[in-house]
Amino acid sequence: MKELTKAEEQVMQIVWDLKETNVRDAITCFPDPKPAYTTVATVMNALEKKGFVNKIAQGKSHVFSVKIPKEDYSGYKAGALVTNYFNGSFSRMASFFAKDNKLSIQELEEMIKIAKREINKEK
Amino acid sequence: MKELTKAEEQVMQIVWDLKETNVRDAITCFPDPKPAYTTVATVMNALEKKGFVNKIAQGKSHVFSVKIPKEDYSGYKAGALVTNYFNGSFSRMASFFAKDNKLSIQELEEMIKIAKREINKEK
DNA sequence: ATCTTATTACTAAAACTTTAGTAGATTAAT
DNA sequence: ATTAATCTACTAAAGTTTTAGTAATAAGAT
CATH class of the missing domain: 1.10.10.10 (Winged helix-like DNA-binding domain superfamily/Winged helix DNA-binding domain)
Incomplete structure (x- = not known):
């Protein structure tokens, strides 16, 4: 990219x-x-x-x-950010956002829902 | 910054x-x-x-x-990314990562823990 | 058909970023 | 104290990005 x-x-x-x-x-x-x-x-x-x-x-x-959807470039940029600034760990980034009160309760609950859904997919 | x-x-x-x-x-x-x-x-x-x-x-x-800790700059960059590429919604970014299978079960569970902890803080 | 307006292709000036050289200063070794 | 090595301040060349002008072309109005 x-x-x-x-x-x-x-x-x-x-x-x-x-x-x-x-x-x-x-x-x-x-x-x-x-x-x-x-x-x-x-x-x-x-x-x-x-x-x-x-x-x-x-x-x-x-x-x-x-031609290149925004999502493709977003993913690329987000991946680079996690790699370079959060030791390649997404949850490290999540924790950063959470700590800073940058996330609303709604967003946190939404995150839990997403995570649970993904975990169940794997089973 | x-x-x-x-x-x-x-x-x-x-x-x-x-x-x-x-x-x-x-x-x-x-x-x-x-x-x-x-x-x-x-x-x-x-x-x-x-x-x-x-x-x-x-x-x-x-x-x-x-002088400026990595976390400060990380936060700044992550904030900008969320604003410009995920409509200002962190959970939208989380969902993006989850969908792409970029997150391990461990990371997802870690995320749930973090979110729950934050939600309880607010109460 | 001529004139006006909008658009493009090409070009380049201006600004910014990257890279590193040179001269001079400071330290360490003999 | 002279020499060798290292470091800094200053400068600038080379590369990249940003911005926009100019000339040519095409379309639309009268």
């Missing part, structure tokens, strides 16, 4: 959001001050070259659509 | 590991081909400027020691 740079990631988040978009529409999703048209176009082309989006001619412009 | 660049992060991981170190010792932790002495020294100084390490003269050289 190729890495995205900051700028590429920002544009890619918009593509993931919209599923598909042309340059003009993508720009409207940027906070002010909005980047130049050609800036976004350049990044879009980089995303295509890296295989993250498809580029299809449509009318006088191009439509860029998701 | 300031962001670390790739090179800075690599050096910082070594400092976190060793707690404190001079440039020469840090270099031994690099895989071959090892970077030049001055390269590591430059990055160390950048880390000091960013407030991640302390720099103390000791004998003819300097000792760099952890």
